[in-house]
């Protein structure tokens with residue numbers, strides 16, 4: 558059989574050798590042996606006709622074709638070159654309908670590294686991230702993006718691994734500094750902005766929450782969603798910092814469509830995705846912060862499955878880079894203490910209800926991912942597959958209410974031949 562994949566000296570597009578050895582794991586810059594993403598690795602390494610087939614199987618087809626790229630205005634691409642972030646744009650179509658006009662919305666996702674070391678004064682760290690993110694939102698604005706979502710707790714390093722309480726100082730009221738900063742940009746670009754912050758609830762005893770503030774296109778605050786499921790895995794010691802959300806599963810009806818936010822670890826909970834779907838979401842954002850060793854094999858699956866099962870679009874965002882903290886900490890696993898969380902692997906992407914998805918952004922670079930999406934696709938997939946109509950919610954409702962009772966007995970039928978033994 559012909560050798561399609563270069564083994565240990567993969568050529569990048571520019572002819573440079575991408576890696577010295579396949580035996581070493583990921584190289585220190587966070588790339589995959591010099592490749593930005595799995596997609597780029599495959600595109601560079603496979604013959605075009607094979608790449609086309611692999612791409613069809615991995616990314617699916619939208620309206621019978623490979624997902625299309627979209628050209629962006631020069632002003633947006635020059636901003637990305639000047640300020641060293643990637644910018645990519647795609648388009649999800651829907652079939653033409655007889656009675657409804659297309660409902661096309663342009664949506665953006667931003668993944669970014671922190672800017673200053675975690676030892677810098679907190680206010681400087683926050684300001685530096687705000688400056689960087691502003692340039693990326695400017696590029697989105699220049700591209701005509703209607704709705705944009707930032708990464709989880711975008712205004713701070715993801716310091717929850719440390720368990721040190723001093724990082725609580727990064728928290729803000731829902732209408733604090735970062736929200737006000739984004740309200741200005743929302744007005745400037747007529748853009749809905751999903752703003753995931755560490756929130757301090759001033760009206761309720763200064764409790765902390767992991768919150769997404771939804772800013773309307775007039776700079777108005779439409780509402781809040783607070784993270785429902787808090788991780789207790791690896792170094793994600795987030796329950797040390799904030800509480801399980803108390804906002805349910807709100808869907809925010811914006812002038813561009815109905816959106817919801819499933820914050821990070823909530824993506825492992827199918828009922829969480831379902832609840833946003835039952836409330837009518839057309840686009841669900843999943844702003845995240847997660848590291849390679851823990852979750853990378855799950856990343857391309859969970860959001861995409863949610864988009865399929867719930868007939869909506871999903872925008873998945875993960876932060877990028879390795880963040881090092883001043884004091885070493887342990888992970889409670891007997892291994893030596895360390896000062897970083899691991900590598901946040903970026904790889905932000907969009908999934909559509911028809912099982913197609915975009916290639917992901919880089920594993921290690923800042924990036925803005927844009928996609929046009931015709932929201933008519935949501936209903937078209939509901940009609941085609943009928944998942945809502947065939948869901949049999951009543952049998953699951955009954956199971957869940959009986960499961961919640963202390964008297965619950967699991968429905969297990971024993972093989973009688975086991976009983977004889």
Ligand SMILES: NC(=O)NCCC(=O)O
Pocket residue numbers: 709788793820821822823845846847848851852
């Ligand atoms: N931020 C967060 O909830 N991370 C948990 C890890 C994961 O879900 O991959």
